[in-house]
Amino acid sequence: MTEIEILAFALNQFADLTPEEFNMSINFWHTKFYKKGDYFNQQKTICRYLGFINEGVFRSYVIDKKTDEEKNIFLYSKNQFVVPFKSFINQTPCDYQTQALTDASILYINIDDLLLLYKKSHKWERFGRLMAQEAFNLTIERMESFVFKTPEERYLDLIKNHPDIFNNIPLYHISSYLGIQGPSLSRIRKRISKL
Amino acid sequence: MTEIEILAFALNQFADLTPEEFNMSINFWHTKFYKKGDYFNQQKTICRYLGFINEGVFRSYVIDKKTDEEKNIFLYSKNQFVVPFKSFINQTPCDYQTQALTDASILYINIDDLLLLYKKSHKWERFGRLMAQEAFNLTIERMESFVFKTPEERYLDLIKNHPDIFNNIPLYHISSYLGIQGPSLSRIRKRISKL
DNA sequence: GTTTAATTTTAACCTAAGTTAAAATCGTAT
DNA sequence: ATACGATTTTAACTTAGGTTAAAATTAAAC
Incomplete structure (x- = not known):
């Protein structure tokens, strides 16, 4: 399978997007390559891109002011979204920096194009809701892992x-x-x- | 202010709902009183109600199988929603039990009525999205509190x-x-x- | 008001993580 | 192959939370 086919397959699984519905988005997806250490997003900017990882591992981290240590908040890998969810979903300045920990390649879509898809298609709107839910579910799972x-x-x-x-x-x-x-x-x- | 006026005010703040838009929902809100120890929802059922607390404190908790201890996951108080977000948002069986820790009174709305409002009004649909985001924000804040x-x-x-x-x-x-x-x-x- | 139950604190001991610095190991480039 | 830098482990010591049971305190019931 090509990378875009893998994405289509994943989105079909995730949000019940058929090939036709996926095709609406096909021109919006772009490929980007990262060298180890490159940044997907910088702190304090609003994250405007949703990435889908073809290959590689990313982390979102914060520098803890108390100790000057970097603390990893999320790790992302192959066939998953990579995005600092809080910033992307709320469109607020990002607390985190997101960085490639290996050489990596992703497909990404701009939030403006994504919002266009939401408007045009009910199924894509559903995708948006499910993505927010997915962010929530990942976060609550991690939160519970600290409690239990x-x-x-x-x-x-x-x-x-x-x-x-x-x-x-x-x-x-x-x-x-x-x-x-x-x-x-x-x-x-x-x-x-x-x- | 009456309780329903307080709710209207809170929803205006929260989701920019005007009095007219709020009025669409007015017959859907019901009052319920809890004695200390009463349950808002039981484990393993799908939570079908969104509550808004007039008075009192609630907790969502789980019994940890490893230790037989109750562990409190979320606490909720006055002028906030009370709902096991994961179950309500995903409409999946609930991992938590949600219980009044004091005598309490809430206003609640049924999910079917809420979905009806989503259909009828763009602003109410916005409310739904914002509520999911609020759940996410509360959860990530709690998660980060464990990390930092x-x-x-x-x-x-x-x-x-x-x-x-x-x-x-x-x-x-x-x-x-x-x-x-x-x-x-x-x-x-x-x-x-x-x- | 006294008794009882519920809640909070204390004590003593145990375990595991934090901290700091040094040693060992692993990888990579020359 | 060697040397360098990066990564991981070890050591020694400190700190703080876990555990269990008992004591102290507070609140509730009669």
Whole structure:
């Protein structure tokens, strides 16, 4: 399958968009390549693009003023949207920076074109609602993982559910995403290896 | 102001609903009274009601299978919506139980009536989108509080931002909401009192 | 007002993460 | 192959929350 076919397939799964409905959008999608370290969006700007990852891993992070540490809020990988949801959905200035952690390629659509699709088609409007719901669901799942799970469990979940992420970025990005320090992750890994 | 006037005012603020637009909904809102301990929704059912709190405090909680402990996920108070957002927005069976922690009174609307309003009026459809965004914003704020803040900071934030909640429910519900055990909250309170 | 139940604090001990710096390992470029 | 930089682990010590049970306090019921 070509990249655009993969996207069409994914959107069909996600929002019940048929090939015809998807075709309405086909000229709006653009390809973009990222080198490791490149930015998808910068802090304090309003994010105007919705990305869909063909290949690679991205992170959204914030620099914690208290400690000067970078903290990873979300990780995104292949066949998923990449977008700082809060900024994109509310069209407010972004708290996060979103950066490629590997070389990457995405398809992206401009919010103006997306809004045009919402107007033209009921199914695309539905897509918009489902995307907001998806953002909500990802966020509440992550929130609940902090309430119910230990760092060790979050670590094991990540390996099980997102091997593509786990296998392609350094462990210090993982520990940040799990909400712990590097040495703590090392201890967890040691603990687990003894079982 | 009467309760319905307060609601009208709040919805005007929230979604730019004028009195005329609000009036479309006026026959759909019902009053309900809760005694402390009564349930707004039960687990495993799909939540079909959106509540707006006139008076009182509610919590959504889950029983953690690992420890048999109740864990509070969300707290809701006066002049806010009360609803297990995930279930209501996605119309999926609810993971949470939502319970009045004090005697309470709410106005509520049925989802069928709400969907009718969405169909009839663009502004009400906007209301629906904004409500989903509000759910998202509340959730991401809570998620970020776990990433960036210590339990002590979360405690101080709650006192500052939600005194109506803090002053009306027992501390063991607060500690659960903060993600810590009762004795830990006591230690935090002692630490703070010495400053 | 006294008793009872509910709530909060304390104590003692345990566990795991934070912190800092150094050592070990791994990758990559030359 | 070697040397450099990046990444991961280890060590030693500190801090703070978890756990359990008991004591103290507060609120409610009779």
